[in-house]
Amino acid sequence: MSKETILKEAIEAVKKCKEEEAVDVMNRAIAEGLDPVEVLSEGFSVGIREVGDLFSRGQVFLPELMLAAEVMKSVSAIVDEEMQKSGKDADKKGVMVLATVEGDVHDIGKGIVASIIKTQGIDVIDLGRDVPADTIVAKAEELGADIIGSSALLTTTMGEQKKIEEILEAKGLKGKMKTIVGGAPVTERFAKRIGADAYAEDAAEGVEKVLALLA
Amino acid sequence: MKKYMTRMGDGYRVELSEEEIWEDIKAGMEDAVSRGGVPELSGEEQQKLFDIITMPGTVVGVEFGKEVVMTSDSGAGKVGHLAGIQIDRIIGAQIHERVCANDSVDLGHIDYTYKAVKAVMHDEAADMQHTVNNTVMPILYGAMTNLGQYTKPDGPCDNWAELLPQGKIKEALAAQEEAVEHAVKDIVYIGDGMYECGADGMNFDTCGASGDADFLAALKAVSILREKHPDMGVEMGMAGEFVLGMHGGLTFDGKRLAGMYPHEQVKVCEAAGATIFGAVVNTNTNESLPWNLARVCTFLKACTDAATIPVHANVGMGVCAIPMTDFPAIDAVSRIDKALVEVAKVDGF
Incomplete structure (x- = not known):
């Protein structure tokens, strides 16, 4: 065949x-x-x-x-x-920490993103919803994550994604740990403005962008 | 080349040429056609959209004789809760009637969920009675089905959002079906109580927010309430442009609810007994106003064509092309409103 x-x-x-x-x-x-x-x-x-x-x-x-x-x-x-x-390492492409940001309890979409990205040989640690930015970064550090993914469904909570970038900057982790942002009010422009490494509109695009960040 | 100032879906100001606006109108329309299986807008309708988008002036309005009615969901609480002005909900309703010139308003609890209101129904009923006694316009009682509140630890049912990722599909489906029955009971209890104390009707807000089971609960409750109270007005407003299939197999009136777009949603709402359908199409923050508006008009034209009850477009932030930003700009909002009335033929907002 x-x-x-x-x-x-x-x-x-x-x-x-x-x-x-x-x-x-x-x-x-x-x-x-x-x-x-x-x-x-x-x-x-x-x-x-x-x-x-x-x-x-x-x-x-x-x-x-x-x-x-x-x-x-x-x-x-x-x-x-x-x-x-065959004696080769299991093909884990990377570690990703994912969360819905503080003040935001919307996590249906984030859960779907986690499920699909897991299928791509990436270890996804889903921290859940309403997670403070410093907790997200601390957990990512603890787990040696390659990527931090954050989701915000509200215009009032998308500012938390900027906080993640600021904490990474302050800790000297910016660039070492990649970030990807998503959620209904979030745009490519917003992602660039806050200094995120990638933006994804939906789960399918999220997979592509995460794979690209790990390449 | 002449450029026209317009907006992106997140409210960002952008200048587009005539050619770019046309490209976006076509692309937005085609996206709706491909997703919803609805007809394209006619050439004349597309031209009308272009004309509205490129009209000079910050604010535009509908032509004489094409004015539509306006209602405000959870309106009685907006001045108090959202603007932070210390007034009660009864005065909030009066302001909407006599200052904002709304045609109806809904009185809702700050939690805005039927399940939460159950415990304070009598206090809510007292406020409803005072509100209807102090206003002329129809007053609806509004709340969300919010089916997620029936899951543990807040409610009696297992949490399907946890069961599904564990692969416990049958259990997840059963939990949703169980939650529907609890929700229907609560909604009917509130509906009965409010109607008895003088409410003109009920506003079922954000139907389907937790998926198809959430929508089913609202439909079933509407059906029961309308049978008990044939004169009760019922507005059913949707949560999104298609019904999210958290269950996937639920039906009403013989039709599968999951995946329904507005022109299909309105038919099951009619079958349940709704008297107004509140249509929603999501705004894509990455696309322009011409793209979003053409897409919304394509979906909603099909919806108003199919409907036998009035269709009110939800023109809140982030839906029906309204930019997703805390304070949507009036240039965008007024153009969208005009197009929804004159192209999509909606009956109200």
């Missing part, structure tokens, strides 16, 4: 939330000598990003999105196992 066919099957398995099918595709790919990391990133990961996009358009719903994330977990576990067998 060609690599292209396997990748197509991988994408479809995630989109249809078929866990058994996805596991079977990954096992067959390994049996045929394909690189499991490549199958994960060019097949399954493409599928979950498409699911994320359909979710943002109201064409796929949260339970399906979560099921798709479960499918990703199962195939990622196979990849981890294979990497260990």
Whole structure:
């Protein structure tokens, strides 16, 4: 079976939330000598990003999105196992700390972002909602995070994202720890103005931007 | 090349050429068409939009004879709570009627949730009675379904937002279904009480804020209340342009609620017995006013075409093209309002 066919099957398995099918595709790919990391990133990961996009358009719903994330977990576990067998390190691309900022309790979107980014081989530590900027930075330091992601749904709380940048600056961590911001009132212009490293409009874009920051 | 001053979705001032405005109008319209499966605006409607956006003058207004009614959600509390002026809600309602010239207002508790109001219903009812006795315009009682308040630790149901990421899908769906029943009971209790003490109707604000189950609870409650009180006015205002599928499988009147856009939402609201539909389309802060406005008008034209009840656009900050900024600029707001009336054919705000 060609690599292209396997990748197509991988994408479809995630989109249809078929866990058994996805596991079977990954096992067959390994049996045929394909690189499991490549199958994960060019097949399954493409599928979950498409699911994320359909979710943002109201064409796929949260339970399906979560099921798709479960499918990703199962195939990622196979990849981890294979990497260990071959003596290579598990392919963790980085560590990300994510939170909804202080004063803001809106976390449905942030939870979705966390679920999807986790499927991309990134360790995501979700600190929850209403989290003070200094707690976010302290936790990121403690965990040796590569990226801090913050979400604000209100015009009155987006200023907290600026606070994160200021704390990083004061601690000499600016540039060492990358930042990405999101939330309905947040824009690319705002992100630039406060000195964030990236801005994402939705979960699907968030994945792309996070991967780019880690590259 | 001549440039026109307009706004971005976050209120940022920007100058666009005629060509850029047209590109954004087309792109915004196409986005609505592709997402909602609704028809494009006609060439004439697109031209009208362009004309409104590029009109000289800071403030523009609707043509004579096209004036529409205005209501204010949680309006009775706005002067007090938002402006910080120490007045009670009854005076707040009177100010809206006699100073702001609103056509109706809703009286709401600061918590603005049916579940929270349950414990203070009698105090709320007393204020409602005084308000209707001191005003002429219709007074609605307003609150949000806010289904999340029925989850632990605040309520009796398991938290589906925690269950879903754990892969406990069946449990998450069951918890939402259970919460719907609790919410319906509370809403009907409040609705009965307010109607008995003279409220002209109920404003179901931000329906679907917690997803399709939240919307279902509102629809079911409206249906029961309208059956019990056929003369009760009911406004159902939405939380977003499409119903978020937190459950995904819930239906009303035989139609799946998740993923519904305004032209579909209005039909289930009508079936439930709503007398006014409050339409919402989200403002994209990264796009321009022409893009957002064309998108909103495309969605809402389809909605008003489909509706048999009045459609009131929610023109609060961050929705229906109103820039998402604390104080939306009047140049943007007045252009949006004019376009919503003259192009999207809304009946009120």
